[in-house]
Amino acid sequence: MKNYAVTIAREHGSGGRMIGKKLAESIGADFYDRELITLTAKQTGLSEAFIKDIEEKKPSSLLYSLYMGNYVPNVYDEAFIVQSNLIRTIAERGPCVIVGRCADYILKDYENCCRIFIHAPTELRAKRIVEEYGEDVKNPVAAVKRWDKKRASYYNFVTQSIWGRAQNYNMTIDSSIGIDETADMIKIYLMNMGLIG
Amino acid sequence: MKNYAVTIAREHGSGGRMIGKKLAESIGADFYDRELITLTAKQTGLSEAFIKDIEEKKPSSLLYSLYMGNYVPNVYDEAFIVQSNLIRTIAERGPCVIVGRCADYILKDYENCCRIFIHAPTELRAKRIVEEYGEDVKNPVAAVKRWDKKRASYYNFVTQSIWGRAQNYNMTIDSSIGIDETADMIKIYLMNMGLIG
Secondary structure, eight states, X not given: OOOXXXXXXXXXXXXXXXXXXXXXXXXXXEEESHHHHHHHHHHHOOOHHHHHTHHHHHHHHHHHHHHHTOOOOOHHHHHHHHHHHHHHHXXXXXXXXXXXXXXXXXXXXXXXXXXXXXXXXXXXXXXXXXXXXXXXXXXXXXXXXXXXXXXXXXXXXXXXXOTTBGGGSSEEEEGGGOHHHHHHHXXXXXXXXXXXX | OOOOEEEEEEXXXXXXXXXXXXXXXXXXXXXXXXXXXXXXHHHHOOOHHHHHTHHHHHHHHHHHHHHHTOOOOOHHHHHHHHHXXXXXXXXXXXXXXXXXXXXXXXXXXXXXXXXXXXXXXXXXXXXXXXXXXXXXXXXXXXXXXXXXXXXXXXXHHHHSSOTTBXXXXXXXXXXXXXXXXXXXXXXXXXXXXXXXX
């Protein structure tokens, strides 16, 4: 079997995690989402909550440090580096599906990588975070927009490129066709790339 | 049969026209690319060469007029309006595949519309414009980049959005998997949307 990685970037509430999980099960690949947070926490000795927050905190933390004129590599950067190395190790080890964490960029020189971006209409995502993810937020539409902004800001900062720019991905897809249907379409793309039989 | 439209935005050399044509044949839809230029030329009395150039000229022409402080609706705007109305008429009339011309934006309120963006690695596109399109250019890589810039600039100007931004499309796809394969994937997406059986 060929060694390959599928990276899934996703808008909040677009079902990216579920799609990634379905896909991984269907193609027999390892699946990493929160698992990556646990692994990074173990290696750094930092808490999982802290690692989970990297996606939100790093840019502002750095910008603030730059503004204050006292930037030195900090614990956010260190955690990011550990996580990036983990992503590379995971990709080398075997077929895998990795959700989030700028994995598409971290694996940019990795030949057998299929880069996916999942999005969906805002209203649908707002509905999903309440009904399926059970998030307790006052204004779900505002909540998903806040998340989009955070993820875009983090991605753009780390990669110096644009989150959701078609050319950064093999395929971007509006998941409102359904979770299973979207996972199936990614599987077909992988077949077309010759990564799976 | 349901009435629907597929719009195909495309990087130059990505095979967008060929993919659109294959798709239209496969699903039994009318196909519009240069055909739209001919129709617009007939309705406006302008030459086909002029209409073809709208995608390049409009923004700079407008910006120049604004700069000179003498902007008035001009022949570019008029041709654009005629073309936009034609696109709406075509979409109302029956199943169709429309390549380029900001059709995704012009049909933004059209419910049964599947919006596609096709791209491919620069080197592959540079090779295609020489070997398949027979373009006689000194530097094919520079040529495709120039086209990208023009199309992006035109789209961004007309739509006040970003050309190639995933969220503007149902699906964006790297066509290096092959022309037929890409057309097939769009067909599957249309099935998943319930637009074809």
